[in-house]
Each structure stands twice: as C-alpha cells, then as structure tokens.
Amino acid sequence: MTKGFKPKVATANHLIEGDVIYFTSEGWSRRIETAAVARTAEDAEALIEQAGQCPQETAGASLIDVDLSTGIPRPVHFREVFRTRGPSNYFHGKQADHV
Amino acid sequence: MESKLIMYEYTDFDEAFLRDRITEFRSQIARRLDGSLTEEEFKPLRLMNGLYLQLHAYMLRVAIPYGTLNSRQMRQLAEIAERFDKGYGHFTTRQNIQFNWPKLSDVPDILTALADVGMHAIQTSGNCIRNVTADHFAGAAADEVEDPRITAEIIRQWSTDHPEFTYLPRKFKVAVTASDTDRAVIRFHDIGLRLRRQDGEIGYEVVIGGGLGRTPMIGKVVREFLPKRDLLAYLEAILRTYNLSGRRDNKFKARIKILVHETGLEDLRTRIEANFVQQKRLLPDLDPVKLAQIEAGFRPPAFADKPVTRTLSPAMRAFADINTAPHKRADHVIVTVSTKAVGSTPGDVTSAQMRVLADIALRYSHDELRISHEQNVVLPHVHRADLPAVYDALRDAGLATANVGLVSDIIACPGMDYCALATARSIPVAQDIARAFADIDAQRDIGPLKIKISGCINACGHHHVGHIGILGLEKSGVESYQITLGGDGTEAAEIGSRAGPGFAHDEIVPAIERLIVAYLDHRLDRSETFLETYRRLGAAPMKAALYGGAHDKAA
Amino acid sequence: MSTVVDKTGFVPDLWQDSPLHTYEELGDASALLLTADMDPELIGPHLEQLSLIVIPFGSSTDGRGFSLARTLREMGFSGHLRARGHILVDQARAAYRCGFDDIEIEDPQAARNPEAQWRSVSQRFDYRNDLLAG
Ligand code: HEM
Ligand code: SF4
Numbered sequence: 001m002t003k004g005f006k007p008k009v010a011t012a013n014h015l016i017e018g019d020v021i022y023f024t025s026e027g028w029s030r031r032i033e034t035a036a037v038a039r040t041a042e043d044a045e046a047l048i049e050q051a052g053q054c055p056q057e058t059a060g061a062s063l064i065d066v067d068l069s070t071g072i073p074r075p076v077h078f079r080e081v082f083r084t085r086g087p088s089n090y091f092h093g094k095q096a097d098h099v
Numbered sequence: 100m101e102s103k104l105i106m107y108e109y110t111d112f113d114e115a116f117l118r119d120r121i122t123e124f125r126s127q128i129a130r131r132l133d134g135s136l137t138e139e140e141f142k143p144l145r146l147m148n149g150l151y152l153q154l155h156a157y158m159l160r161v162a163i164p165y166g167t168l169n170s171r172q173m174r175q176l177a178e179i180a181e182r183f184d185k186g187y188g189h190f191t192t193r194q195n196i197q198f199n200w201p202k203l204s205d206v207p208d209i210l211t212a213l214a215d216v217g218m219h220a221i222q223t224s225g226n227c228i229r230n231v232t233a234d235h236f237a238g239a240a241a242d243e244v245e246d247p248r249i250t251a252e253i254i255r256q257w258s259t260d261h262p263e264f265t266y267l268p269r270k271f272k273v274a275v276t277a278s279d280t281d282r283a284v285i286r287f288h289d290i291g292l293r294l295r296r297q298d299g300e301i302g303y304e305v306v307i308g309g310g311l312g313r314t315p316m317i318g319k320v321v322r323e324f325l326p327k328r329d330l331l332a333y334l335e336a337i338l339r340t341y342n343l344s345g346r347r348d349n350k351f352k353a354r355i356k357i358l359v360h361e362t363g364l365e366d367l368r369t370r371i372e373a374n375f376v377q378q379k380r381l382l383p384d385l386d387p388v389k390l391a392q393i394e395a396g397f398r399p400p401a402f403a404d405k406p407v408t409r410t411l412s413p414a415m416r417a418f419a420d421i422n423t424a425p426h427k428r429a430d431h432v433i434v435t436v437s438t439k440a441v442g443s444t445p446g447d448v449t450s451a452q453m454r455v456l457a458d459i460a461l462r463y464s465h466d467e468l469r470i471s472h473e474q475n476v477v478l479p480h481v482h483r484a485d486l487p488a489v490y491d492a493l494r495d496a497g498l499a500t501a502n503v504g505l506v507s508d509i510i511a512c513p514g515m516d517y518c519a520l521a522t523a524r525s526i527p528v529a530q531d532i533a534r535a536f537a538d539i540d541a542q543r544d545i546g547p548l549k550i551k552i553s554g555c556i557n558a559c560g561h562h563h564v565g566h567i568g569i570l571g572l573e574k575s576g577v578e579s580y581q582i583t584l585g586g587d588g589t590e591a592a593e594i595g596s597r598a599g600p601g602f603a604h605d606e607i608v609p610a611i612e613r614l615i616v617a618y619l620d621h622r623l624d625r626s627e628t629f630l631e632t633y634r635r636l637g638a639a640p641m642k643a644a645l646y647g648g649a650h651d652k653a654a
Numbered sequence: 655m656s657t658v659v660d661k662t663g664f665v666p667d668l669w670q671d672s673p674l675h676t677y678e679e680l681g682d683a684s685a686l687l688l689t690a691d692m693d694p695e696l697i698g699p700h701l702e703q704l705s706l707i708v709i710p711f712g713s714s715t716d717g718r719g720f721s722l723a724r725t726l727r728e729m730g731f732s733g734h735l736r737a738r739g740h741i742l743v744d745q746a747r748a749a750y751r752c753g754f755d756d757i758e759i760e761d762p763q764a765a766r767n768p769e770a771q772w773r774s775v776s777q778r779f780d781y782r783n784d785l786l787a788g
Contacts, residue, residue, distance in 0.1 A: 016132075018152060018200075056132060092155075
C-alpha cells in the first residue's frame with residue numbers, strides 16, 4: 001500500500017434505477033462489500049477509468065475512501081455511510097433491500 | 100357539494116404543449132440510453148424537466164404554480180406516489196412537490212399522468228425562470244389588493260419555454276404577493292412583486308436581488324410603482340440586463356443578487372430602465388382575450404350564505420385558534436393543515452392523506468388547496484359552519500396537529516437524508532425538536548416561533564430567515580449545526596446572525612431547548628414573541644444560554 | 655469541418671465565402687463575428703453595412719447569445735444571423751425564436767445529433783408570443 005494513501009472504491013448511481021452501486025471486478029454491484037478496492041494511487045486511477053468505461057449504465061462515477069479494518073470495505077465519510085443505508089426518516093433504500 | 104370549478108384551468112394549448120414536451124423528454128431519455136447524449140449533455144435536459152439525481156435515487160420535482168391545486172390534481176399526486184414512488188410526496192418551501200424514488204424509465208409515464216391533470220415538472224430546475232410562487236392565502240386573504248395569482252399566471256405563461264431566458268447565468272425565482280403582510284417571502288427572491296394601489300391605480304412594487312444561499316441578501320426596491328400593463332416589458336428588461344451582465348465565471352456569484360451588489364442598485368436601475376423604455380415601445384400589450392380568460396379563472400367562488408352554529412369542542416377551538424386565519428368573508432376562514440405532527444417529516448404527506456385532503460377540499464373548500472412555503476397545506480375557503488366537519492375529517496387522517504406558526508411547525512430541507520449537496524442531515528433535527536416540545540400547551544405558551552433548518556449553505560430550508568435558523572455543516576468529519584438568530588422572511592425582512600460556534604448532532608436539540616428557556620425567562624409577558632424579545636434584548640442573553648459565560652444572568 | 659442546420663435540416667453553407675471580421679478589424683467589411691461579451695449597442699452604427707453576423711456559443715449553458723440575437727433584431731438588423739458552436743438540439747427552437755437564421759455545429763456533434771433530431775424539434779408552441787396582442 002502506498003504510504004498515506006487511503007484505500008478507495010468506485011461508486012455511482014445506476015442510470016435507470018438511480019440507486020447506489022459500486023464497481024467490482026465483475027462490473028457494477030449494489031453491495032459495497034463486493035467492491036474492488038484500490039490500494040495505491042495508480043490502482044485508483046485505473047479503477048475510476050475502468051468504472052467510467054460503461055457510461056450507459058451509470059450517472060457519473062467517483063472514488064470514495066474506505067476503511068478496511070474489518071476485512072470488508074466500509075466508507076469513511078458519514079455521507080457515504082448513509083449511501084450504503086438509505087434515509088434516516090424512513091426504512092427505505094438499501095437498508096430495506098437487505099432484509 | 101360544490102361542483103363549480105373556479106380554479107384557473109389550463110387550456111388546450113397547455114395540454115398540447117405538455118404532451119409535446121413529454122415526447123421530447125422521452126426521446127431525450129432514449130438518446131441518453133443509446134449513447135447519443137452524454138451524461139454531461141443529458142443532465143441539463145433532465146434538470147430542465149425537474150429530474151434530479153440525489154443520494155439514493157432520482158428525485159422528480161413537480162411544479163405547483165403559485166401553490167394552487169384542485170382535488171383532481173391532489174388525487175393524481177396520491178396516485179403517482181403510490182404507483183411510481185413509495186406512497187408519499189414531499190412538499191417544499193418553493194411550492195413544489197418532490198417524489199424521492201422514481202426510476203428514470205418511469206419518468207415519462209409520471210409526466211404523462213401529471214399532464215392528464217394539467218401538471219408538469221418543467222422549469223423546476225436549471226438556470227431558467229422557475230416555478231412562480233405566490234402568497235398561499237391568495238384569493239382568500241382579507242388584506243389583499245387583488246388576487247396575486249393573476250400576475251403569477253401571466254408570468255407562468257410568459258416564462259414557459261421563454262426562448263431568451265432559459266439559459267441564464269443561474270436560476271431565477273419570482274414571487275408575488277398582494278398584501279402588505281408578506282407571506283410569500285418576496286424580499287428573498289430574484290424578483291419580488293408586491294401589488295399595491297397608488298392614486299386609485301393598481302400596480303407593482305418591484306424588488307430585485309434578494310436571495311438566500313451562501314450570500315443571503317435582502318432584495319432592493321428597483322421600482323416603487325410599475326403600472327400593471329408594463330409588467331412584461333419591465334420583466335424582460337430586468338432579465339435581459341441580467342442575462343447579458345450576470346456573472347458566468349463563478350456559479351456562486353451568478354445570481355442577480357450579486358449583480359445588484361457588485362454593480363450597485365442605481366447603476367443597474369439605469370440600465371434596466373433604459374432597456375424598459377425600448378421594450379415598452381416594442382412589446383405589444385397582453386392579448387385582452389387572454390387576459391380576460393386568466394382573470395376569469397381567479398374570480399372568487401360562489402360562497403355559501405348559511406348560519407354558523409357555535410358549538411366548537413375545546414380541541415376544535417384550540418385547532419381553530421392556531422390553524423385558521425381571517426378570510427375576506429367574515430363567515431369563512433382559511434384553514435392551514437400542518438404536515439408537522441410529532442415525529443413526522445416536515446412537508447411529507449402520504450397518498451392516503453392526499454386523498455383525504457382532496458375530499459375535504461372538494462366538499463368544503465370550493466375544490467381548492469394550497470401549498471405554503473412553510474410546507475403546509477391550506478384549505479383557503481372554509482365556511483365557519485363546516486369547521487367541525489373539516490376538523491373531524493382532518494383528525495381522523497392524522498392531519499389536525501394544532502401547531503401552525505409554533506415551535507414544532509418547522510421548515511426543514513431534505514438534507515443529507517436525500518440531497519446530494521447536503522453537508523448534514525436536517526430532517527432528524529426537526530423531528531427531535533418537535534419531540535422535545537411535543538406538549539401542545541407548552542408550545543402555545545412559547546407562542547409564535549419559526550425554526551428553519553437547512554442541510555447545507557444553499558439554504559433551501561430558509562434558515563437565514565428563521566427566528567431560529569439551523570444550518571447543518573460538516574466539521575472534522577462529523578455533522579455540526581450552526582445557529583442563527585433573529586431572521587425574518589416577512590416585510591420586516593432580516594437576515595439572522597450567527598450565534599457562535601456550531602453544535603454536534605446530539606447537542607443541537609438541548610441547545611435549542613436552552614434558547615427557548617432563555618426566551619421564556621426574559622420575555623416581558625406572554626404577548627412578547629421570541630423575535631420581539633430578541634430584538635429588544637439583542638443576542639447576549641441568547642448567547643449566554645447557548646454557551647454559558649460571564650454575562651449569563653438567566654434566572 | 656462544420657455543418658449548418660436550419661429549421662429544414664442540414665443545409666449547404668451559403669456563407670462560406672464571407673470571411674468574418676471581429677469588431678476591432680471590421681472596417682467596411684460586411685460579415686461580423688460578435689463575441690458574447692460585446693455590448694451590442696456598439697454595433698448600432700455599423701448595422702447598415704452588415705449582411706452576416708455570427709455569434710459564437712462557448713458552451714451550451716451560456717445563453718448570452720440568445721439575448722444578443724434578439725437585441726440585434728430589435729435594433730433593426732435584417733441580415734443573416736448565425737449561431738455557431740456548442741448548441742444542443744434542444745436549444746434550436748430558442749435560437750430560431752430569438753432571431754437566428756441558422757446554426758453552425760462541429761461535425762462530430764452533427765454525427766452524434768443526426769439531421770432527423772434537428773428536424774423533429776417542435777416549433778409548435780410559443781407561450782410568450784401567444785400572450786401578446788398582435
Ligand atoms: C435535490 C435537491 C436540491 C438541490 C440540488 C438544491 C439546490 C439548491 C442550490 C444549489 C441552491 C443555492 C442557489 C444559489 O445560492 O444560487 C438552492 C437554494 C434554494 N433551494 Fe434548493 N435544492 C434542493 C432541494 C430543495 C428543496 C427540497 C427546497 C424546498 C424545500 C428547495 C428550495 C430552495 C430555496 C428556497 C433556496 C434558497 C433561495 C435562493 O436563494 O434561491 N430546494 N437550492
Ligand atoms: S439546503 Fe442543501 S441540503 Fe438542503 S436541500 Fe438545499 S442543497 Fe440540499
């Protein structure tokens with residue numbers, strides 16, 4: 001791992017559904033757990049480039065920082081944590097899809 | 100049952116126009132899907148059709164011009180919420196309704212369903228002239244010069260697909276009122292119009308350059324009195340000047356308020372007036388037939404004359420005291436239905452509730468509903484004799500919360516629960532404050548108080564004009580909430596001032612509680628409102644309550 | 655290379671032999687390239703000599719060209735008015751209504767937005783004019 005580099009995953013919203021998706025080694029997925037992790041700056045560049053390959057599937061991809069201490073990627077920023085769950089006022093979005 | 104439709108009905112022209120636009124958008128979506136439009140090119144087009152991408156899904160923003168709906172339209176919104184969304188809609192501070200979960204591929208069908216009842220999502224986004232808002236008591240308020248919706252409807256038609264003003268430097272918002280009591284926040288719009296009478300003639304006071312966002316500004320009067328017939332020529336002059344001279348190098352400086360600020364009102368007025376002279380010469384008057392048609396659409400309904408029986412139960416009386424306002428006719432009232440029951444999301448209404456509101460409107464309010472910028476629903480024409488029946492129907496639907504204008508009648512933007520631009524959540528803060536002050540008698544004791552919450556500096560939740568404003572920010576990786584005090588969105592316009600350092604998510608509600616205790620301790624008596632106490636004493640006692648410190652002398 | 659579009663579709667460029675001049679070096683030439691940041695009032699004294707004015711659109715979000723076009727028409731310019739640059743299909747209606755005769759786009763855009771798309775731009779509704787008498 002490059003020194004000082006925070007591991008990253010690529011995320012986007014699905015072009016048709018609009019929901020949150022993550023880029024994996026096999027294309028896009030709805031679960032962050034399966035996301036492909038970039039551990040160096042070069043990896044990250046390659047990842048976002050690859051994620052951008054299929055613009056007909058997504059509306060704008062971007063990289064986010066993840067924490068790997070539990071073995072699976074977890075977002076660092078609270079905004080991205082919310083994106084893995086859904087809104088706090090209703091049990092809607094990803095949190096409801098998982099049950 | 101009242102069957103005569105008095106609301107302005109969209110014409111065949113509107114209907115065909117909407118169908119055309121839907122076909123156009125359907126083809127734009129198809130072109131996005133087949134790759135002939137890039138996301139970058141598609142984005143402004145979908146925004147032009149009111150379709151945003153938020154955190155968890157798309158969001159469709161539907162215009163409710165000047166906040167007016169009839170029962171058919173409200174029922175259709177209920178239907179759309181059920182069929183294409185999750186069974187609810189969110190009424191916003193801009194008299195729009197937002198659906199939080201549509202799919203891109205369903206949007207043309209949703210738009211078709213809207214067009215079936217004369218509604219649309221056009222110009223609810225993008226750098227164009229947005230949905231025109233008006234006093235939500237229009238046509239019913241005891242104190243108005245004439246129905247401001249006539250003006251708003253003229254502006255709606257004029258601005259729809261305006262060839263020259265659809266790619267402005269930035270969005271452009273117009274609000275209209277016809278009362279001295281400003282319920283439409285006109286001093287915080289790009290253009291605010293106030294109908295007034297001068298020497299027997301009706302015309303407009305024209306205010307420009309107001310706005311909230313990161314640089315809040317109070318609008319300035321550019322014209323004291325504009326004769327009615329000159330309205331469009333003057334609007335074209337303002338918009339032309341802005342389109343050519345507004346800043347395009349920095350989107351944070353692109354609103355007309357910055358042009359007014361940087362150019363100076365006098366200079367800008369000279370340019371606008373010069374252009375106006377030219378426009379006045381070139382622009383024909385409004386087509387008299389069209390104008391008559393529009394005016395006829397806003398004629399008052401056939402109010403019933405019937406006796407008022409006086410038996411209001413205590414609960415009903417409490418509701419009537421808080422949630423009704425004087426009507427033009429002494430035997431009628433304006434009923435405001437609060438969407439802010441304890442624990443609910445400000446502005447959210449379920450499909451079932453929408454249907455109840457539609458039924459009540461049809462039966463008891465001459466088929467009219469209004470959406471207020473305070474995210475409540477208004478029944479503008481209720482006969483006093485019908486008040487008990489209206490109250491019962493509202494109560495059964497969980498819509499009889501008697502808190503209008505009180506501490507729990509909070510405005511909150513979607514914040515980080517939905518909005519992609521947010522820096523913090525706002526809805527849970529609103530919910531927690533409402534829970535902390537759940538006791539309605541305590542709320543009545545606290546009296547009129549406007550708390551407004553935004554989830555970022557864009558200020559969609561109007562925090563700058565809240566008596567207590569709350570702005571959600573991010574600080575060191577967590578949510579942090581900044582309090583502003585003394586804001587006022589009415590004719591006595593005031594931008595709130597920052598109280599001091601922000602509070603963490605779990606500290607903000609106790610902070611608000613301390614503020615309110617301080618107010619109760621310091622007010623002269625029950626008749627002095629929070630805002631009045633603040634204005635009399637200044638920020639010191641409030642800051643002391645928030646942050647402690649030497650000057651704290653609260654009893 | 656570029657393609658010229660008008661209400662009828664892709665059309666031959668009848669003005670390709672008219673070299674454009676900026677305002678500064680206009681002299682007594684008849685074809686002007688008017689940049690979006692120019693004050694149209696400056697053009698007033700030269701309107702008589704001009705038969706072509708081209709207004710470039712730097713980006714599809716920059717709508718100054720629409721106001722410039724209308725201003726020129728209001729000043730009495732009756733020559734040929736052309737929009738050039740990044741103009742979306744969906745802006746064509748606005749362009750014609752503001753007084754442009756045609757639109758010149760780059761060939762790659764013409765490839766992505768084929769003629770049929772430009773021809774299907776609806777011209778049917780005009781709210782603003784419909785509101786006005788006469
Ligand atoms: C996807 C959701 C939204 C986005 C992306 C959004 C975006 C923005 C932005 C960028 C501004 C700042 C404009 C500026 O200062 O130039 C703004 C202002 C504003 N928005 Fe929103 N907004 C959203 C939702 C809402 C909602 C839900 C409401 C109503 C509850 C609303 C009402 C307003 C108002 C009243 C202002 C301030 C007035 C002004 O100066 O324009 N917005 N919005
Ligand atoms: S204020 Fe910010 S967070 Fe709230 S809706 Fe507006 S842009 Fe989103």
